[in-house]
Amino acid sequence: MFTGIDEVDWDSLRHAHGSAEDVPGWLRALASADTAERATALDGMYGALHHEGRVYDSTLACVPFLFALAAREEVADRGCIVELLVSIGGGSGEDGQRDRRAWEAVRAGAGVFAALAGDPDPAVRRAAAGALVRFLDDPPRVLELLRRWLPAERDDSVLAALTEALGLFVQRYPAHADGALDLLAEQSAPPYAPGRRLAALGQLALRAPGRLPADLVPAAVRLLHQRSAQRLPAREFSGTDTLVRRIRRLRPSDEQGAALLRTLHGALGDRVDDRIALLVGQLTSPDPVDRCNAVWMSAGLFRGWRGAYDGPVRLLGAQLRTDQDRLRDAAVSVLAELHALARPAADELHALVAARPDLWTHRWERSSPTLGGPLKALARSGDPRAVPPLAQLLAGPAAPAGLGFEVAHLGRAAAALAPALRHRLGRIPLASPGAARLAIPLLTAIRAVGDREAVPELLRLLSDAPDGPGAWEEIVGQVIETLAELGAAAQAAPLLRPLLRTRHAAVAAGTLWSADGDASAVLPVLRGELTRADPGLRRSAARQLGRLGPAARGALPELRRLARSGPARERIPAACALWRITGDPDPVRPLFRAAWTADARTRPAIARCLTAMGPAAAPLRDLITEELTRPRRHTAHEGAFGGHDIPDDEELLRTCREVLAGL
The missing domain is CATH 1.25.10 (Leucine-rich Repeat Variant)
Structure with missing residues (x-):
């Protein structure tokens, strides 16, 4: 395995952290019988030799030794070694020439991937499936290997990887795609198992939508339910609530099933109605694991796409009635990000808040309390039934510091909370390093409820402000804006x-x-x-x-x-x-048109200005009309802008409708 390793001048080679003198030790440790030693070595190689996807001269020098390790059955965790080779060969570092050399180095050894098709370790076979397509530069041979491999494979995770590899083959080798598509179409029909058929449908949807059945969504839902009926029940996590346990509990316990449906959702893309129908099928599955996976997938759909979501949101609310913490917590987490879109689930949220006061706050180990998810989601939906529990928290000794941000979503409906908000604002020690953290949420809430009786407290904040920079700098602007809004x-x-x-x-x-x-x-x-x-x-x-x-x-x-x-x-x-000062729309309309197309983040400000313009905005009617017909949220054009992408986009849609009404 290590023939010639001592002949490499590792000291003269470099990796992300300097000299590559430590690399031979990592390579040898990958063959160790000690699990911890192997894991440490693999971490070291990713962190130094392949840091952030880059490759170095020492990375290239490692490739032959990694192939030698991958080929030896007595070496444990070889699936991870194959994955490292794939990552090195397909990386996207800044040095284009070196990346090309890495790809060529991995491609030169790709015959090893073909040999690994019969390896006894499923993790190795799973990693080798995609590697074969990526690096073995002989499409007919690759397709024939996959064709022979499929009927012999018995491991479900490897079969899923093989199906994905066929889809990748179609993408990489269009001239040879028909044979791979025939294999996918064959696997999408009986007598194959439901999971295998789902995987094939997902790849067909990605690569050849014309080969899909007309009843794709109902068929996918049926297969999902059939697959779930054959799966063993998942193990629930129990014990003291810690951050690690909570993360494990929120993760899907059926990663393979989640991947199958994610692929299908991704392939459907802007077919939002079909994706909603698929999501409804997932959320009505008898299997709580399917429903939990669906809850997390709904978050991506809601965040990225516009649609008629009342039905799926009601089904999210129905998950709150479960006695399974994993599913309930997932549904609460998604509903809290929907803001006003969560209103169809408000009754279920209120029922949970009323029945479980212990969920009003949550406290991690050695941390301050935060507002609990159910109450947060109810408040963000604008439901006034959130006011009484919020009042109880404000009256207590340890109200969550950010509670005011959630009160603000209730607007004037939270007027009853004004005295308590005002009282807390008056107790903030202005010289404290935590003054901004405490004051800004309260100021946000006071603006939202329109509490003019808070003016003396606001004036006190300005008059007693400490001199010089510091935490106070973050507060002054908020105080001034609050005073202005309160008249x-x-x-x-x-x-x-x-x-x-x-x-x-x-x-x-x-x-x-x-x-x-x-x-x-x-x-x-x-x-x-x-x-x-x-x-x-x-x-x-x-x-x-x-x-x-x-x-x-x-x-x-x-x-x-x-x-x-x-x-x-x-x-x-x-x-x-310029428009507000001169009243002349002609100079600014071309700028609005150009910016609307070039930078989606400018659209809310432009739309607000067009609303004020009234009929003068008519030449830009096409922009507004087109925006209202787009399925993609404007906040998804460059990726999510932050945690408020859904309400920000919904506000843009409301403003666009106001623009059209004023023309």
Whole structure:
């Protein structure tokens, strides 16, 4: 296995952490009889020789020895070695030339993968199936190997890997695809087992939708239920609740089944109605493991795609009645991310909150309490039945610090909580390093409930603020915005004027103007902020100038410069301000059109501006109409923007409908 290993000048080779002198020890440890030693060596190789997908000269030098290890049956954990070889050969590091050499090095040894088709270790065969297609550069031979391998294989996990390998073959070798597609079509029908048929249907959906049966979704649901009836029951985790146990409990206990359905969902793509029907079939399975897998898959569907989700959400709510913690916790976790879309499950959420006060909060070991998932989901849905339990928590000694963020989703319906919120805000020690963590959620809630009686507390926060940078810097802007929204700008004016010389100048200036309408006092400040190096400060200044309207005409030169150059996220606030100041939509509409297409994150701000434009927005009607027909959420165009991608997209859709109504 290690012939020639000492002839390699490892000291002169490099990996991610420097000299490769430690690599021979790792290679030898991979052949150790000690499990921990093998695992440590494998971790070392991934962390140094293949760090973040990169390859190094030492990585290339390892490839022959890794192949030698993979070929020896007496070596344990060879499946992991084959997976490492596949990763090295297919990596995407920054050095393109070296990556090509790695691919060629693995391809040169790919005959080993063919030999591993008959290996006694299923983990080795499973890893070899895809490796064979990726690196053995002889399509007819590869297809024939797969054709002979399939009827001889008995391990379900290897059969799933072989089916996936056939799909990969179709993708890599279109000229030879017909034979692989015939094999997939054959496996998708009786007499093959339900799991095997599901796997084949998923690959056909990905690679050759024209070969799918007309009743794909009902057929897939039937196969899922049949497969589940044949599966042994999963073991439940019990004992003291720890973070590790909770993570294990939330993970699917049937990873293979989850993978089969994920493939099918992914292949269906923008066929949202079909995916909803498939999800409904999963969520109504008699098997709780199928339903748990479905709950997690629903999260990806909801997050990435728009659709009529009342039915699936009600079925998520039905999972809350289960006595299985794994399934209930999964459903709660997904419902908490849906915000208003969770309303069809509100009755079930309320029933769980009422029956289980112990779930109102959750505390990890040695950590502060957080708001429990059921109550969080109920509050985020906007259901006023969340108010009484939230009131009880606020009255207690250890209310979760972020509770105010969830109260804010209830808006004016949470007005009864205003005194308790105000009281907690007044007790925050301003010099404490944790002041921002405590104050910002409360300020968010006070704005949402519109508590004007909190104005004295807000003024206290401004007047007693510690000097200099620190945690307080995070709070000042929030306090000013809260005062402005509560209509208390005039009362705050003496405290706001000194802030015109700080990083909070823009929001302080806008609030002062709303108090006395004296543009001459704040316009120079806002114009100066437009030239700041910080893009966030420039955007804030542009938004405040838009509030001034025609009184901000003196800032038009700076705003026009900002609207002509820079990233779209800066140009759009400037363009909106230009329209609000001049009332002329012609110069800004082309910018809106270009930014709408180029950067999906600008769409909410543009849509809000178009709503204010009314009939003047008519030339951009096509953008709004097209947005309302798109199945993909705007927050999914560049990946998820954050934890609020669903409510942000739903808000965009509501605003777009308002735009059309105003034309």
